[in-house]
Amino acid sequence: MRAGGVFGRSTTETGVTILTATASSRAPDDLDLGGDSRARATDRGFRGLVTFAGLTVLIVLGLILITTTLRALPAVREEGVIGFVAGTRWAPNDDVFGTFVMLHGTLVTSLIGMVIAVPVSIGIALFVAEVAHRRARKYIVTVIDLLATVPSVVFGLVGVLVVVPAITPAYQWFADSVASVPGLNAVFGTANTGRNYFTAGLVLAVMIIPIITSISREVFATVPEADKQAAYALGATRWEMIKGAMLPHSFGGLVGASMLGLGRAMGETIAVALVVGGSFHISANLFAPGNTMAAAIAQQWGESSGLHTDALVGIGVILFAITVLINFLARWVVRRAEIQMKGARS
Amino acid sequence: MSSPTPTSSFLPQPDLSGRSLSARRAFADRAATAGIALCVLVAAFPLALVVWQVVERGGSAMSPSFLIDDIPRNYRNAGPGMGPAVLGTLLLTGMAALISIPIGVLGAVYLNEYGKNGPLARFIRTMADVMTGVPSIMMGLFVYVAWVLVVGEKNGFGGALSLACLMLPIVIRSTEEMLRLVPDELRQASAALGARKWRTTMTVVLPTASSGITSGALLAIARAAGETAPIIVTVGLTFAANPDLFSGGNTTLAAQIYRNATQPFAAAQERAWGAALALIGIVFLFTILSRVISARFAIDRR
Numbered sequence: 170m171r172a173g174g175v176f177g178r179s180t181t182e183t184g185v186t187i188l189t190a191t192a193s194s195r196a197p198d199d200l201d202l203g204g205d206s207r208a209r210a211t212d213r214g215f216r217g218l219v220t221f222a223g224l225t226v227l228i229v230l231g232l233i234l235i236t237t238t239l240r241a242l243p244a245v246r247e248e249g250v251i252g253f254v255a256g257t258r259w260a261p262n263d264d265v266f267g268t269f270v271m272l273h274g275t276l277v278t279s280l281i282g283m284v285i286a287v288p289v290s291i292g293i294a295l296f297v298a299e300v301a302h303r304r305a306r307k308y309i310v311t312v313i314d315l316l317a318t319v320p321s322v323v324f325g326l327v328g329v330l331v332v333v334p335a336i337t338p339a340y341q342w343f344a345d346s347v348a349s350v351p352g353l354n355a356v357f358g359t360a361n362t363g364r365n366y367f368t369a370g371l372v373l374a375v376m377i378i379p380i381i382t383s384i385s386r387e388v389f390a391t392v393p394e395a396d397k398q399a400a401y402a403l404g405a406t407r408w409e410m411i412k413g414a415m416l417p418h419s420f421g422g423l424v425g426a427s428m429l430g431l432g433r434a435m436g437e438t439i440a441v442a443l444v445v446g447g448s449f450h451i452s453a454n455l456f457a458p459g460n461t462m463a464a465a466i467a468q469q470w471g472e473s474s475g476l477h478t479d480a481l482v483g484i485g486v487i488l489f490a491i492t493v494l495i496n497f498l499a500r501w502v503v504r505r506a507e508i509q510m511k512g513a514r515s
Numbered sequence: 516m517s518s519p520t521p522t523s524s525f526l527p528q529p530d531l532s533g534r535s536l537s538a539r540r541a542f543a544d545r546a547a548t549a550g551i552a553l554c555v556l557v558a559a560f561p562l563a564l565v566v567w568q569v570v571e572r573g574g575s576a577m578s579p580s581f582l583i584d585d586i587p588r589n590y591r592n593a594g595p596g597m598g599p600a601v602l603g604t605l606l607l608t609g610m611a612a613l614i615s616i617p618i619g620v621l622g623a624v625y626l627n628e629y630g631k632n633g634p635l636a637r638f639i640r641t642m643a644d645v646m647t648g649v650p651s652i653m654m655g656l657f658v659y660v661a662w663v664l665v666v667g668e669k670n671g672f673g674g675a676l677s678l679a680c681l682m683l684p685i686v687i688r689s690t691e692e693m694l695r696l697v698p699d700e701l702r703q704a705s706a707a708l709g710a711r712k713w714r715t716t717m718t719v720v721l722p723t724a725s726s727g728i729t730s731g732a733l734l735a736i737a738r739a740a741g742e743t744a745p746i747i748v749t750v751g752l753t754f755a756a757n758p759d760l761f762s763g764g765n766t767t768l769a770a771q772i773y774r775n776a777t778q779p780f781a782a783a784q785e786r787a788w789g790a791a792l793a794l795i796g797i798v799f800l801f802t803i804l805s806r807v808i809s810a811r812f813a814i815d816r817r
């Protein structure tokens with residue numbers, strides 16, 4: 170990703186003129202070009218301006234954390250931090266704010282999404298890298314990119330008005346057929362409504378496939394050609410080459426890609442709000458309606474006031490903390506994997 | 516693997532053709548290839564379903580008056596009207612672009628031209644990446660606390676601010692990638708002519724990268740135009756077009772889809788589909804525009 174940096178700064182190696190070498194060893198703004206003090210002030214002013222623009226990112230992130238946390242404090246104080254995060258009763262009318270129900274829903278729906286999206290995305294990335302013809306490759310990449318541009322609310326709309334009515338009988342059929350299998354019948358129980366954890370997971374899967382696919386493709390692109398050819402030379406079939414040469418080499422990067430997808434899934438709001446159902450009971454049954462942190466904020470925002478609003482902001486703060494943490498971890502994993510891969514290549 | 520080579524039956528040569536694979540290995544290879552191909556279909560199916568449904572159901576609701584008329588105040592009432600939402604989408608996204616693109620481009624100038632690999636620039640880069648992963652509803656909550664509660668009213672500008680927060684990291688990162696592609700020789704030539712750094716940046720570096728910057732900005736706009744979560748938190752509501760971003764509620768296509776999708780009335784659902792078609796049209800338009808610009812005017816990547 171950072172390979173672009175190689176471009177200009179190594180031009181001195183061509184050693185065309187001494188001037189080039191001087192210019193690149195000293196940044197031009199350090200050169201004393203003379204001139205009046207006004208010109209120098211303009212330069213300094215510009216530098217200040219762009220530095221400030223760069224700092225806005227840090228300022229905004231800092232402000233997000235500080236302002237929302239302060240706003241959420243009254244509601245959190247009502248329960249205590251532990252009660253707010255781990256409490257299982259969410260009853261805004263009685264000023265009871267236990268958000269564990271939603272944390273549970275967020276985890277369950279994103280995990281369903283991951284279980285579907287990760288293998289599919291890796292499969293697509295493999296198809297593009299190893300199976301597809303050059304011309305087909307372009308179309309597939311376009312399809313995946315288009316999938317990424319569809320607004321989340323449109324997925325939600327299709328989910329709630331098309332997928333939910335169509336899929337409910339399938340849920341019920343599946344629940345009936347595993348009804349006598351212990352364990353499974355608890356996880357796949359009665360499906361009274363199609364708006365449930367599982368549908369939310371399905372929609373999330375579709376929405377995170379593009380990002381996992383695109384990072385997996387970058388990861389697979391780093392597998393050395395020599396490794397692949399060596400596998401083929403040993404008589405491996407294509408699948409054996411993928412298993413033996415590509416997957417072990419890319420494992421770290423794929424983990425990072427999946428985690429970025431997980432972060433996306435946990436923060437996804439509107440599509441989930443439309444299809445998850447909106448119930449505040451914890452249930453092992455994936456076919457039961459539930460709620461997630463982000464979806465609950467969107468659903469209840471309109472009718473909330475006072476402490477209830479503060480509590481919703483508080484849910485946002487927890488979500489913010491979790492997603493930032495996951496993003497950090499994912500990028501760290503990807504970067505570590507990148508370093509390892511580069512080491513393997515040289 | 517490849518086409519079977521004719522082997523002489525007199526010489527005891529090993530058969531290296533695909534036919535000599537054991538049945539188990541051949542089957543595993545075929546099955547894996549089929550499975551991988553299936554993955555592509557699994558991803559293409561939802562896209563096809565979405566496009567088909569939106570075009571078919573939205574197409575019947577779509578008409579010129581649908582894009583202009585006011586929104587009926589009662590969900591039950593049939594008939595067109597998403598004009599305020601179309602206007603709101605364009606205004607809010609436009610304002611968000613006006614805020615975030617200048618800051619984002621200048622921030623990228625800092626990262627690539629001044630900060631380079633210094634600790635501050637590296638930190639900002641990481642945080643910009645992290646900011647891209649912040650859930651969009653969080654930007655809405657932030658603007659609600661820091662703007663809506665301060666001015667005491669939900670209005671269009673709040674929505675634009677939250678969209679700007681979403682766009683900022685995308686613009687910064689995509690612009691920086693483009694500035695990287697500007698050859699250093701251009702900067703050095705400009706410096707050799709005696710231009711100061713700000714002048715080099717404004718007249719040489721940014722114009723050279725302008726097509727790439729534009730294309731990245733259009734992608735960010737496309738993403739912001741489809742955002743719902745921050746909008747429903749910050750902009751309130753209107754049924755008549757409200758061109759004033761600083762007073763009174765506003766609305767966007769995305770917010771209207773969300774409101775109407777959960778209504779049990781056919782009229783409301785039909786308006787949701789129409790709005791979805793209009794929204795997808797806008798988003799795809801910006802995406803395609805961005806593609807065309809980046810393909811046509813790209814810097815020669817050598």
